[in-house]
Amino acid sequence: MTAPTRERLRVPVEALRWTCDLTSLGFATTADLPRESAIVGQVRGVRALQFGLGIDQPGYNIFVSGAPGTGRSTYTRGEVERAAQAKPVPSDWCYVRNFAAADQPVAISLPAGEGQAFRAQVADLVTEVREGLRRAFASEAYEQQRATVAKQYEQQLGEIWQALENQAKIRSLMLQRTPTGILTVAVDLQGRPITPEVFQSLPEGERQRIADRSKELEEVLAEAQRKARSLEREGREALRQFDAQTAKFVIDTPVERLKDADRDHAKVVAFLNAIEQDMLEHLAELRGDDEGERPRQELPFPRQDPYARYQVNLLVDHRGTHGAPVIIETNPTYYNLVGKAEYRSEFGALLTDFTMIKAGALHRANGGFLILQARDVLTNPYAYDGLKRALRSQEIRIEHLGEAAGLLPTATLRPDPIALDIKVVLIGTPDVFHLLYGLDEEFEKLFKIRADFDVTIDRTPANQEEYVRAIAAICHRTGSCHFDPSGVAAVLEHSARLAASQDKLSTRFNEVVEIVFEATAWAREGGSPVVTREHVRRAVEEKAYRSNLLEERIRELITKGVILVDTDGAVTGQINGLSVLQLGDYTFGQPSRITARAYVGGRGVVNIERETQMSGRVHSKGVFVLASFLASRFAQAHPLSLSASLTFEQLYSDVDGDSASSTELYALLSELSGLPIAQGLAVTGSVNQMGEVQPIGGVNEKIEGFYYVCKAKGLTGRQGVVIPHQNVRDLMLREEVVAACREGRFAIWAVHTIDEGIEVLTDSEAGARGSDGRFPPTSVNGRVETRLAELAKRYREFGPTPEHPKDTPPAST
Numbered sequence: 001m002t003a004p005t006r007e008r009l010r011v012p013v014e015a016l017r018w019t020c021d022l023t024s025l026g027f028a029t030t031a032d033l034p035r036e037s038a039i040v041g042q043v044r045g046v047r048a049l050q051f052g053l054g055i056d057q058p059g060y061n062i063f064v065s066g067a068p069g070t071g072r073s074t075y076t077r078g079e080v081e082r083a084a085q086a087k088p089v090p091s092d093w094c095y096v097r098n099f100a101a102a103d104q105p106v107a108i109s110l111p112a113g114e115g116q117a118f119r120a121q122v123a124d125l126v127t128e129v130r131e132g133l134r135r136a137f138a139s140e141a142y143e144q145q146r147a148t149v150a151k152q153y154e155q156q157l158g159e160i161w162q163a164l165e166n167q168a169k170i171r172s173l174m175l176q177r178t179p180t181g182i183l184t185v186a187v188d189l190q191g192r193p194i195t196p197e198v199f200q201s202l203p204e205g206e207r208q209r210i211a212d213r214s215k216e217l218e219e220v221l222a223e224a225q226r227k228a229r230s231l232e233r234e235g236r237e238a239l240r241q242f243d244a245q246t247a248k249f250v251i252d253t254p255v256e257r258l259k260d261a262d263r264d265h266a267k268v269v270a271f272l273n274a275i276e277q278d279m280l281e282h283l284a285e286l287r288g289d290d291e292g293e294r295p296r297q298e299l300p301f302p303r304q305d306p307y308a309r310y311q312v313n314l315l316v317d318h319r320g321t322h323g324a325p326v327i328i329e330t331n332p333t334y335y336n337l338v339g340k341a342e343y344r345s346e347f348g349a350l351l352t353d354f355t356m357i358k359a360g361a362l363h364r365a366n367g368g369f370l371i372l373q374a375r376d377v378l379t380n381p382y383a384y385d386g387l388k389r390a391l392r393s394q395e396i397r398i399e400h401l402g403e404a405a406g407l408l409p410t411a412t413l414r415p416d417p418i419a420l421d422i423k424v425v426l427i428g429t430p431d432v433f434h435l436l437y438g439l440d441e442e443f444e445k446l447f448k449i450r451a452d453f454d455v456t457i458d459r460t461p462a463n464q465e466e467y468v469r470a471i472a473a474i475c476h477r478t479g480s481c482h483f484d485p486s487g488v489a490a491v492l493e494h495s496a497r498l499a500a501s502q503d504k505l506s507t508r509f510n511e512v513v514e515i516v517f518e519a520t521a522w523a524r525e526g527g528s529p530v531v532t533r534e535h536v537r538r539a540v541e542e543k544a545y546r547s548n549l550l551e552e553r554i555r556e557l558i559t560k561g562v563i564l565v566d567t568d569g570a571v572t573g574q575i576n577g578l579s580v581l582q583l584g585d586y587t588f589g590q591p592s593r594i595t596a597r598a599y600v601g602g603r604g605v606v607n608i609e610r611e612t613q614m615s616g617r618v619h620s621k622g623v624f625v626l627a628s629f630l631a632s633r634f635a636q637a638h639p640l641s642l643s644a645s646l647t648f649e650q651l652y653s654d655v656d657g658d659s660a661s662s663t664e665l666y667a668l669l670s671e672l673s674g675l676p677i678a679q680g681l682a683v684t685g686s687v688n689q690m691g692e693v694q695p696i697g698g699v700n701e702k703i704e705g706f707y708y709v710c711k712a713k714g715l716t717g718r719q720g721v722v723i724p725h726q727n728v729r730d731l732m733l734r735e736e737v738v739a740a741c742r743e744g745r746f747a748i749w750a751v752h753t754i755d756e757g758i759e760v761l762t763d764s765e766a767g768a769r770g771s772d773g774r775f776p777p778t779s780v781n782g783r784v785e786t787r788l789a790e791l792a793k794r795y796r797e798f799g800p801t802p803e804h805p806k807d808t809p810p811a812s813t
Contacts, residue, residue, distance in 0.1 A: 006749075006759075006760065006763075009749045009750060009751060009756060009760060010747055010748070010749055011723075011728055011731070011747075011748040011749065011750050013738060013741050013742045015728055015731065016731050016733050016737070016738045016741055016748060017493070017502075017731060017732055017733050017735070017738050018459075018493065018496055018502035018732060019489075019493065020488075020489035020490075020492045020493055021489075022485045022486060022489055024461070024464075025468060025485045025488060025489065027468075027485065028484070028485075029482040029483065029484050029530050030468070030471060030472035030475050030482040030483045030488065031472075031475075031476075031482040033468065033469055033472035033473075034469060034472065034473070035472075035473060035476040035477070036473060037466065037469040037470045037472070037473040038466065039071050039075040040071075040457065040463060040466040040467050040470050040505075040507060040509075041454075041457030041458070041463045041466065041467075041505070041507065042070075042071070042075070042453050042454065042457070042507065044451075044452055044454070045064070045066065045072070045075075045451045045452050045453040045454070046075075046079075046451075048062075048449060048450060048451035048452065049062065049064065049075075049076060049079055049449075049451040050079065051449065052423075052449035052451060053079060053080065053083040053423070054083070055449075056423075058394065059391075059445055059446055059447075059448050060423070060448050060449055061391065061423055061424040061425070061426070061446055061447045061448070061449070062423070062424070062425045062426070062447065062449045062450075062451055063374070063425075063426045063427075063428065063433055063436075063447045063449070063450050063451070064076050064425060064426065064427045064428075064451045064453065065428060065429060065430045065432075065433045065450060065451070065452050065453065066429070066430070066452060066453030066454070066455070067429060067430075067453075067455045067508065068429070068510070069508040069509060069510035069511060070453045070454070070455055070507045070508055070509065071453070071507065071509045072427060072451075072453040073373075073427055075453075076371065076425060076427060076451075077326070077328065077371060080326050080369045080371060080425060081326050083324075083369070084323045084324040084325070084326045084368055084369055085322065085323040085324075086323065087323055087324035087367075087368065088112075088323075088324070088367075089112040089113075089318050089321050089322070089323065089324070089367075090112060090318060090321075090324065090325065090366055090367020090368060090421075091109045091110060091111060091112060091316075091318070091367065092109070092110045092111070092112060092113065092114060092115025092116075092314065092316055092317055092318055093107060093108070093109055093110075093115070093315045093316040093359075093363065093366070093418055094107070094108045094110065094115050094118065094119065094312050094313060094314050094315060095107055095108075095312075095313040095315055095354045095357050095415055095416075096108060096271050096311075096312055096313070096354065097309050097310070097311075097353075097354050098354075099274045099275075099277070099278045099309075100274075102353070102354075103412075103413055103414055104413070104414050104415070104416065105313075105354035105357065105413060105415045105416065106267065106271065106416055107315075107415060107416035107417070107418050108265070108267045108268060108271065109267075109418075110265065110268075112318040112319075112321065113318060113319045115312075115314045115316070115317050115318075115319075116314060116317055116319055118262070118268065118312060118314075119311075119312040119314045121258055121261070122258070122275075122310065122311070122312045123311070123312075124254075125254045125255065125258055125275075125310075126307050126310050126311075128254045129250060129251050129254060129279065129307075130286075130307060132250035132251075132254075133247060133250055133283075133286060133287060136246050136247070136249070136250050137243075137246065137287060142246060145242065146239065146242060146243075149235075149238050149239060149242050150235065150239060152235075153231055153232070153234065153235030153238065154235075156231055157228055157231055157232070157235075160224050160227055160228050160231070161224070161228070163224070243283060244280050244283065247279065247280060247283050248276075248280060251276055251279055251280070252276070255272050255273075255275065255276045258272055259272050259273075275310050278309070278310075279310075282306065285306045286306050286307065288306075308353075308355065309353075311355055313354055313355050313357055315339075315357065315358075315359045315363055316359055316363050316364060316366065323368075324367055324368030324369065325364060325365050325366075325367065325368035325369070326365070326368055326369045326371065327361050327364045327365035327368070327369070327370050327371070328371045328372075329361040329370065329371075329372055330373075330376070331376070331380075332361065332372050332373075332376050332377045332380055332383050332387075333380045333383055334380065334381065334382040334383045334386045334401055335360065335401070336360055336361055336383075337360045337361050337362055337383055337386050337387055337390075338360045338362055338386045338387075338390060338396060338397070338398060338399070339357065339358055339359050339360035339362070339363055339396065339398045340357075340358050340360070340398065341356055341357050341358075341398060341400075341412060341413045341415070342356040342357075342358060343356070344356070352412065352413055353413070354413065354415070357398065357413065357415055360396070360398075362387075362390055362396045362420060362422065363396060363418065365422055366396070366418065366420055366421060366422055367421055367422070368422065368423075369422070369423050369424075369425060370422055370423075370424045370425070371425045371427065372387075372424065372425070372426055372427070373426075373427050373428065374426045374427060374428030374429075374432045374433075374436075375428060375429075375432065377426070378432070382401060387424070388442055388446060390420055391420070391422075391424065391446050392442065392446065393417075393420075394419065394420050394421070395417040395418060395419055395420050396417060396418045396420050397417040398413070398415050399414075400412045424447075426447065430452070433450065453507070454507060455499075455506065455507055455508060456499040456501065456504040456505065456506055456507060457504065457505050457507055458503065458504060458505075459496065459502075459503050459504055459505050463505060464492065464505070467492060467495070467505055468488055468492075470509070471483060471488055471491055471512070471516065474513055474516050475516065475520075478516075478517070480516055480517060480520040480531075481519075481520040481523045481524060481528070481529065481530055481531050482530055482531070483516075483519075483530060483531045483532075483536075484530045484531065484532055486532050486533035487519065487530065487531040487532045487533055487535060487536050489533065490533040490536035490537060491512065491515060491516070491519075491536055492505065493732070494512075494515060494536065494540055495512055496732050497700065497732035498511060498512075500697070500698075500699070500700065500730050500732065501729060501730050501732070502729050502730070502731065502732060503729055514543070515536060515539050515540065515543075516531075518539035518542070518543060519531045519535040519536045519538075519539040520535075521539075522535045522538050522539055522542075523535045537735070544586065547583070547584065547585060547586035548586060548588060550581075550583060551581075551586075551588040551590075551705075554590055555708060555709055555712055556712075558591070558709050558712070558713070559709075559712045559713055563592075563650055564593055564649060564650060565591050565592065565593055565709060566593070566679035567679060567680050567709060567710045567713045567714075567716075567719060568679060568680050568713075568714075568716055568718070568719075569678075569679050569680075570676035570677060570678050570679060571676050571677060571679055572670050572671060572674060572675065572676045572677070573595055573596045573597060573598075573667055573668075573670050573671030573677075574593060574594070574595050574596075574667060574670075574677060574679070575593075575594050575595075575663055575666050575667040575670070575677050575681075575682075575683060575761070576591045576592070576593060576594070576663075576679065576681065576682035576683065576706065577591065577592050577593075577594040577648065577660045577663040577664075577682070577683065577684070578590070578591055578592075578659075578660075578663075578682050578683070578684040578702035578703075578705065578706060578721070579592060579655075579657075579659070579660070579702070580697070580698035580701050580702060580705075587698065587701050588701055588704075588705055589698065589701040589702035589703065589704055589705025589706065590705050591682050591705060591706045591709055592648055592649065592650065592651065593648070593649040593650070594646070594647070594648055594649070594660065594663055594664055594667050595646075595647060595649055595667060596644060596645065596646050596664065596667035596668040596670070596671040597644065597645050597671060598642055598643070598644040598668070598671050598672050598787070598791065599642075599643050599644070599791075600642075600643065600791055600794045600795050600798065601641075601642065601643025601795065602641055602642075602643065602795060603643040604627060604640070604642070604643070604644070605623060605626070605627040605630070605644045605645075605646065605668070606643065606644065606645045606646070607619075607620060607623040607646055607647075608645055608646065608647035609647065609648065609651070609654075609655050610623065614651070614653070614654050614655060615654070615655055615656070616654060616655065616656025616657070617656070618656050618657050618658050619655050619656050619657055619658060619660075619661075621658060622657075622658030622660070622661030622664070622686060622687075623646065623661065623664065625658070625661060625686075625687060625688060625689055626661050626662075626664055626665040626668070626687055628689045629665065629687060629688075629689050629690070629691050629754070630665070630668070632689060633691070633781070634781075634784060634785050634788050635788075638789070638792060639792065640788065640792075641788075641791060641792035641795040641796075642672075642788060642791045642792070642795075644668055644671070644672075646664045646667065646668065648660075658686040659684055659685065659686055659696035659697070659698075660684070660686075661685075661686045661687050662683060662684075662685040662686060662687040662693050662694075662724075662754060662757060663683040663684065663685070665687055665754060666683060666754070666757060666758055666761055669754075669758055669780060669784055670758075670761070670762065672783070672784040672787045672788065673762075673780045673781075673783035673784045673787065674783060674787070675762040675764050675780060675783065676762065677761045677762060678718065678761060678762075678763070680710070680716060680718045680719035680720070681719065681720055681721065681722060681760070681761055682702075682706040682720075682721045682722070683721070683722045683757065683761070684696055684699065684702050684721070684722075684723055684724075685722070685723060685724040685727075685751075685757075686724075687754060691753050691754045691755065692752065692753055692754075693724045693725070693751055693752060693753060693754065693756075693757060694724060694726070695724045695726035695727045695730075696724065696727065699723055699727040699730050699731065700730070700731065700732055700733055702721070703721045703723070703731075703733060703737065703748065704733065704734060704737055706719075706721055707719075707721075707737050707740065707746055710746065711740075715740065715745045715746060716745075717744055717745050717746075719745075719746055719747070720746055720747035720748055720749060721747075721748055721749070722749045722750075722751055722757055722760055722761065723748060723749070723750055723751075724750065724751065724752075725750040725751060725752050727750070728750050731748070754766075755767075755768075755780075755781075758780050759780070762780060764778075764779065764780050765778075765779045765780065766779060766780050766781055767779020767780055767781040767782050768781075
């Protein structure tokens with residue numbers, strides 16, 4: 001190949017890296033720039049998010065998708081908080097006891113800020129009633145009036161018993177009270193009881209008359225006892241009514257006062273009426289009469305306050321809320337989302353009541369916004385199902401997890417459901433979005449808005465200006481050293497490298513922030529008041545140094561000859577391929593030797609990695625594609641009869657990807673043509689069936705990986721890398737590599753086709769078919785065609801026989 005042709009394919013030095021023009025920045029330091037900045041360049045995501053926040057219809061919840069570190073979470077939170085300020089403060093929510101069904105607490109909604117006042121008012125009511133009852137039932141007036149009522153019934157009872165005793169005297173009998181009841185006893189003339197011995201000594205007729213009189217008196221006694229018991233019941237009822245009237249007088253005043261204050265809230269009025277009725281029904285319990293004479297401290301367990309049933313459980317309190325609430329739940333478990341009823345242990349039993357109901361994130365965010373990380377929701381059992389159930393039914397229903405999961409139902413509370421009006425914002429990666437969209441039929445109905453944040457943006461002047469403002473805002477906000485124009489330019493160039501394109505900037509701001517912080521640290525260590533390009537460069541290099549131990553170990557093994565990679569000379573059928581390894585936060589390129597061998601046979605191109613099950617599907621496809629190209633170019637006149645093998649030497653792990661398919665094809669063309677490939681060159685790029693070289697990823701890391709190997713073994717000026725021409729705009733090489741290319745110690749070539757690539761590698765003309773349909777005999781393609789014809793001829797001469805019907809690999813020993 002002529003020198004002008006080689007020079008034509010060489011990538012100019014100025015195209016190896018984009019360098020920011022300092023004159024376009026227009027500031028002395030970032031301290032001169034505003035403190036605030038908007039998100040940079042995410043027009044699509046910003047418009048979608050703003051639209052989703054503005055539409056107030058069911059199902060228009062938002063899924064914010066994007067890679068971590070793109071600012072999606074920070075920006076989303078800021079936009080949601082701004083939207084929340086324009087919305088009204090939602091209602092407070094309380095749970096109170098359902099006196100008709102204690103396991104079904106009643107939910108009460110009150111205007112924002114009134115929940116706390118209502119709870120305090122009810123607490124004051126209970127205190128007033130407690131003290132009022134204590135004073136009323138301890139007063140002398142109460143005792144006197146109660147004694148008067150009791151005396152009336154005692155007098156009537158005395159009259160009954162007096163009449164009964166008179167009836168006994170008429171019959172010469174006497175009534176005698178015993179623990180087992182009232183007995184009738186005969187008396188003598190002096191009115192003294194007749195002993196059993198005297199009674200037995202009486203004549204039979206006298207005993208019979210006494211028995212008859214006793215029987216008559218027993219009938220009268222039974223009737224009197226019935227009247228006495230009825231009168232006792234009336235007396236107890238009268239005393240109870242008297243106590244109730246006394247208590248009602250105490251209870252009515254605070255209850256009516258509170259009812260008047262909350263006349264517009266029907267549920268509050270109903271609750272207050274229920275309180276009054278329940279207090280009257282449980283008056284004895286409230287007074288503590290059921291304890292008798294036993295001191296409270298002697299009870300076997302602490303007695304629960306009977307007034308606790310009248311408390312108000314303030315579930316959601318918006319006293320200090322301005323606008324709609326914005327809740328960010330960092331641990332979205334099932335209970336943390338939908339709420340729960342807690343339990344307390346008493347003598348081995350688990351008990352609960354309405355006061356132990358706790359709000360979930362849905363309760364706290366009701367009427368506003370709830371921000372969740374999709375991964376956290378999906379990794380917590382039943383959390384996603386609980387969230388969907390609430391959004392679908394538009395109500396929050398607190399259920400025990402056992403019932404929600406369809407397991408054995410347990411005796412627990414079933415509080416009133418609370419109406420739900422909320423907008424949920426899920427934040428996750430695009431993979432999670434597509435997974436949910438494809439596997440969950442309800443997802444698209446519940447999350448109709450997708451706000452997609454890209455990992456790169458176009459490097460336009462407007463975006464570049466916003467980027468600079470973002471760097472300044474970081475410095476203002478965090479107290480970092482401010483940057484001079486050279487420092488900002490270095491950050492922009494590093495961002496372009498992260499984006500792997502000269503025309504793009506990375507939106508992974510967490511990585512940019514790291515560089516800002518670390519460059520600040522190096523500036524302060526050096527006593528510089530501002531961050532310069534040198535500080536940014538050192539921050540980038542030191543960050544890489546902390547993670548590149550394995551890269552240096554591999555380079556050391558190559559230098560020592562343990563891993564065989566040649567960087568000088570020329571070898572037939574052997575070429576340097578380039579791959580990318582990623583270890584955590586560090587990515588680097590690694591050269592490896594690829595070899596090809598051709599021999600007589602009919603197996604075609606054999607991918608040794610595929611035969612040993614070490615080849616991924618994409619890599620296997622790449623080998624099939626290069627074999628198809630080989631056949632389409634050289635098997636138009638006769639069948640392609642050859643056996644060839646391709647392999648990555650010293651590869652001990654799986655290989656995938658098609659970025660080495662052009663490299664493997666070059667090695668095979670070299671083997672077939674007999675023309676050696678310069679070992680100072682490395683190649684990357686895939687190939688299609690038309691022989692066109694296609695772009696690949698990680699081009700910067702691949703070039704730099706081979707450059708540092710060449711540097712370690714000695715730069716000769718004849719070394720470089722062949723890349724697809726489409727990857728030229730992706731070049732953001734380190735300044736050291738660019739300097740080596742400028743000084744002629746290293747070079748980058750960009751090719752469009754396999755023919756251009758093989759010319760660079762072999763320094764020979766690829767050759768094109770002439771008018772006779774043949775390639776020039778001394779060209780690469782001509783040599784390959786001649787070699788294939790020879791292999792085909794030999795295969796026919798020594799082809800399959802009946803004993804050996806097909807070409808088989810040699811048996812292993």
